[in-house]
Amino acid sequence: MIITVTLNPALDKSARVNMVRPNALNRLHDITQDAGGKGINVSAMIRSLGGESIALGFSGGSTGEELQSLVAKKGLQYDFVHIAGVTRTNLKIMSDDRLLTEFNEPGPTILSCEWHELEQKLLGHGTRGNTIVLSGSLPLGLGKDTYKKISVILRKAGAAVFLDTDGEALKQAIDSGPEGIPDYIKPNRYELLRYFGVASDGIVAETKLVELCHTLIGRGIKLVALSLGRVGAIFVSKKGVWRSAGISVPVRSTVGAGDSMTGALVYGFEQGLGEEQCFALATAASAGASATEGNNPPLRTLVDSLLTQTRIEKIG
Ligand SMILES: Nc1ncnc2c1ncn2[C@@H]1O[C@H](COP(=O)(O)OP(=O)(O)OP(=O)(O)O)[C@@H](O)[C@H]1O
Numbered sequence: 001m002i003i004t005v006t007l008n009p010a011l012d013k014s015a016r017v018n019m020v021r022p023n024a025l026n027r028l029h030d031i032t033q034d035a036g037g038k039g040i041n042v043s044a045m046i047r048s049l050g051g052e053s054i055a056l057g058f059s060g061g062s063t064g065e066e067l068q069s070l071v072a073k074k075g076l077q078y079d080f081v082h083i084a085g086v087t088r089t090n091l092k093i094m095s096d097d098r099l100l101t102e103f104n105e106p107g108p109t110i111l112s113c114e115w116h117e118l119e120q121k122l123l124g125h126g127t128r129g130n131t132i133v134l135s136g137s138l139p140l141g142l143g144k145d146t147y148k149k150i151s152v153i154l155r156k157a158g159a160a161v162f163l164d165t166d167g168e169a170l171k172q173a174i175d176s177g178p179e180g181i182p183d184y185i186k187p188n189r190y191e192l193l194r195y196f197g198v199a200s201d202g203i204v205a206e207t208k209l210v211e212l213c214h215t216l217i218g219r220g221i222k223l224v225a226l227s228l229g230r231v232g233a234i235f236v237s238k239k240g241v242w243r244s245a246g247i248s249v250p251v252r253s254t255v256g257a258g259d260s261m262t263g264a265l266v267y268g269f270e271q272g273l274g275e276e277q278c279f280a281l282a283t284a285a286s287a288g289a290s291a292t293e294g295n296n297p298p299l300r301t302l303v304d305s306l307l308t309q310t311r312i313e314k315i316g
């Protein structure tokens with residue numbers, strides 16, 4: 001079974017406005033709500049491909065209720081810990097000239113008893129053969145070593161850990177040594193370079209990126225899926241290096257493209273697909289997500305048609 005974890009989910013409220021005017025009243029229209037959160041996106045991708053997962057996380061207040069009903073509407077299995085705080089609302093405003101303005105709340109502070117409850121749920125699922133996907137930023141109240149600590153426990157119990165986060169939380173997990181290092185990671189270019197303290201504003205040769213990924217493999221990570229936006233991705237494992245060319249699609253929203261890549265990878269692993277098949281599926285799914293409105297996953301039919309356009313090359 002695949003378990004996804006979203007520690008700081010949000011009720012995403014999207015609206016349209018003619019144009020965003022500061023210091024003035026902006027009248028919103030076409031207001032819609034969706035469940036926001038990277039783990040939830042991963043679960044939605046898995047479902048779209050025909051798989052199953054359970055989405056874990058925190059939810060509180062009336063926005064938390066709304067979040068859960070939206071997750072249920074997506075047809076996802078979920079098991080949230082109810083918290084005293086209130087699930088955040090993130091506002092995304094699209095103007096007629098297609099410029100997106102976002103207002104994100106920090107989200108509630110998680111109490112130690114609430115974290116303990118979630119940890120117990122995770123331990124219940126963290127058995128051999130299960131994959132736990134830890135995605136996104138950490139909420140207030142939880143230390144930057146949270147993913148590291150949970151990764152140590154889950155890996156000891158025999159579960160596989162897929163971590164998709166950034167900054168200090170990623171650094172602490174990777175630097176935790178053999179017992180806590182995640183099995184799989186999916187950094188984008190910026191996240192990988194940030195971890196190594198390399199400036200990300202200039203050109204970095206592909207050979208350098210591969211070298212950095214190899215360093216991580218040397219520390220015990222089984223697969224680094226380095227996503228490169230529309231250019232595609234590089235996959236590095238002990239067995240080799242693969243380049244997957246980006247697929248040209250009419251882009252509607254790249255929000256959650258990385259989560260779709262993660263979802264397709266874990267689904268592929270669970271189905272027992274070969275490495276190259278997993279990488280092709282991940283590339284097709286994430287390109288499909290880019291061609292799909294909002295943070296919705298692409299339909300399986302779209303993924304299947306894009307699969308015919310994937311080009312995976314073993315380069316090392
Ligand atoms: N414009 C695009 N056209 C085609 N495919 C895309 C495009 N943008 C992203 N993708 C696909 O999605 C994958 C993940 O994208 P990206 O590298 O932007 O992830 P990310 O920065 O982690 O995104 P997220 O916001 O979900 O965290 C890419 O490797 C690629 O396969």
Ligand SMILES: [Mg+2]
Nearest residue numbers: 164188258259
């Ligand atoms: Mg990402």
